[in-house]
Amino acid sequence: MTKPWSRFAAPASFYPLAGRLIPVFWVLAAAFILIALYWGFFQTPDQLGGSNAQKDYYRIIFIHVGTAWMSMWLYAVLVAWAAVGLVFKTRLSFMMANAIAPTGAIFTFLALWTGAIWGRPSWGTYWDWDPRLTSELILFFLYIGYIALHSAIDDSRRADRAAALLAIVGLVMVPVIFWSINCPDPNQCAALHQRSGLGKVDGNILFAMLTMTLGLWMYSFATTLMRVRGIILTREAEAAWVQDLVRAQARGS
Amino acid sequence: MFTVFWSVLHRDLLLAMRRRTDVLTTLFFFVIVVSLFPLGVGTERAVLRVLGPGVVWVAALLASMLALERLFAADYEDGTLEQLLLTDQPLVLLTLAKVTAHWLLTGLPLVLIAPLVGMQYHLTDSSVAVMMLSLLLGTPVLSLIGAIGAALTLGLRGGGILLALLILPLYIPVLVYGAGAVTVGAASLGEAQPYLTLLAAFLVAALALAPLACAAALRISIE
Numbered sequence: 001m002t003k004p005w006s007r008f009a010a011p012a013s014f015y016p017l018a019g020r021l022i023p024v025f026w027v028l029a030a031a032f033i034l035i036a037l038y039w040g041f042f043q044t045p046d047q048l049g050g051s052n053a054q055k056d057y058y059r060i061i062f063i064h065v066g067t068a069w070m071s072m073w074l075y076a077v078l079v080a081w082a083a084v085g086l087v088f089k090t091r092l093s094f095m096m097a098n099a100i101a102p103t104g105a106i107f108t109f110l111a112l113w114t115g116a117i118w119g120r121p122s123w124g125t126y127w128d129w130d131p132r133l134t135s136e137l138i139l140f141f142l143y144i145g146y147i148a149l150h151s152a153i154d155d156s157r158r159a160d161r162a163a164a165l166l167a168i169v170g171l172v173m174v175p176v177i178f179w180s181i182n183c184p185d186p187n188q189c190a191a192l193h194q195r196s197g198l199g200k201v202d203g204n205i206l207f208a209m210l211t212m213t214l215g216l217w218m219y220s221f222a223t224t225l226m227r228v229r230g231i232i233l234t235r236e237a238e239a240a241w242v243q244d245l246v247r248a249q250a251r252g253s
Numbered sequence: 254m255f256t257v258f259w260s261v262l263h264r265d266l267l268l269a270m271r272r273r274t275d276v277l278t279t280l281f282f283f284v285i286v287v288s289l290f291p292l293g294v295g296t297e298r299a300v301l302r303v304l305g306p307g308v309v310w311v312a313a314l315l316a317s318m319l320a321l322e323r324l325f326a327a328d329y330e331d332g333t334l335e336q337l338l339l340t341d342q343p344l345v346l347l348t349l350a351k352v353t354a355h356w357l358l359t360g361l362p363l364v365l366i367a368p369l370v371g372m373q374y375h376l377t378d379s380s381v382a383v384m385m386l387s388l389l390l391g392t393p394v395l396s397l398i399g400a401i402g403a404a405l406t407l408g409l410r411g412g413g414i415l416l417a418l419l420i421l422p423l424y425i426p427v428l429v430y431g432a433g434a435v436t437v438g439a440a441s442l443g444e445a446q447p448y449l450t451l452l453a454a455f456l457v458a459a460l461a462l463a464p465l466a467c468a469a470a471l472r473i474s475i476e
């Protein structure tokens with residue numbers, strides 16, 4: 001543990017670092033989200049499409065797309081931390097994976113929720129068994145499974161490793177699951193309700209969407225670091241440095 | 254090496270034969286679930302023919318999942334599992350043997366009872382044939398994937414319901430192609446061939462990967 005990059009693998013040295021980073025990420029998150037909201041509301045066209053135009057309600061896309069992208073990305077990050085933890089046996093990696101899961105689950109839920117609100121006026125239904133919707137729902141189940149398994153095991157070491165293995169198995173299965181949902185008939189795939197490509201999106205809309213995604217990403221950093229600080233304190237409650245910290249804070253206030 | 258496989262397999266089958274009710278419970282669970290659906294959705298032939306493949310496969314999923322709880326539980330409680338882990342034999346092979354025994358006791362009976370269930374749903378002869386084939390290829394995959402979950406939830410309170418939460422989402426590909434095969438198999442056997450090939454591919458992949466993950470999970474749960 002002498003290499004510079006591994007210095008912060010120790011919870012005791014990561015804790016203050018996370019504390020310094022959290023305000024930075026909050027400011028970045030607020031800035032990006034405010035810019036994205038302004039751009040999304042005032043710099044984009046009032047309606048989309050020709051004959052059957054989507055009116056103002058399409059603007060929910062600025063939240064919907066960002067949360068959907070982040071929900072998938074965070075699962076990959078979660079699995080990466082879990083794998084690092086299993087390989088290098090670093091406690092902090094498991095704590096990071098553990099701290100990411102609730103944020104990821106919330107984003108998945110938000111993506112489904114906003115999608116349903118948007119789907120009602122555009123598709124005439126809150127829910128449709130479109131492959132993308134179904135995949136997002138399954139992703140939500142995977143998050144819930146991870147959280148449920150972790151909280152069902154009292155021994156934190158076993159909980160960390162068991163949940164990490166589950167997350168990895170989940171990631172291996174994700175392409176197969178997505179593919180089976182996307183191509184229920186092996187002879188012809190892509191029964192998508194509608195197709196979309198980033199290249200065809202109006203520049204202003206794309207800018208607002210990407211900025212919002214960045215904002216949500218920063219938000220994920222902030223909440224994950226806050227949560228991981230909480231986890232560190234709970235797990236290391238017996239450690240000397242935590243005791244010192246508690247005593248120092250008691251004197252300060 | 255294969256003696257290990259055979260001896261574990263033989264032991265598990267022998268133990269199960271001494272307590273036959275365990276095997277029969279799974280089988281009857283499957284039959285009861287399948288029989289309840291017509292009472293719920295009505296007994297119209299056309300409806301049953303459409304619902305049949307999906308219902309049978311979902312029931313197979315549930316039956317296989319419920320049986321999983323017992324895969325390692327008894328051995329875990331009396332310490333046998335710990336002894337198995339301590340031997341210098343490859344753990345992957347031991348888990349594969351246990352899963353094989355488990356499938357022979359809980360999966361294979363479902364395959365054999367399938368024609369009876371097919372009659373309840375007025376499925377055509379070719380549908381029933383495809384159903385048996387798809388169950389034959391699909392239920393081992395369910396046992397293999399499920400074994401990972403069973404190993405992870407070993408000895409936990411509320412293990413059964415937790416197992417459902419962890420494992421059922423992973424069963425989706427088998428469900429999609431298993432039920433799909435039976436649906437298109439109504440016309441002819443040939444139509445179902447791509448589905449069955451995919452199920453066979455899942456089986457090969459699961460045989461190669463699942464015992465590794467399951468062995469790792471057992472090591473995590475017992476240490």
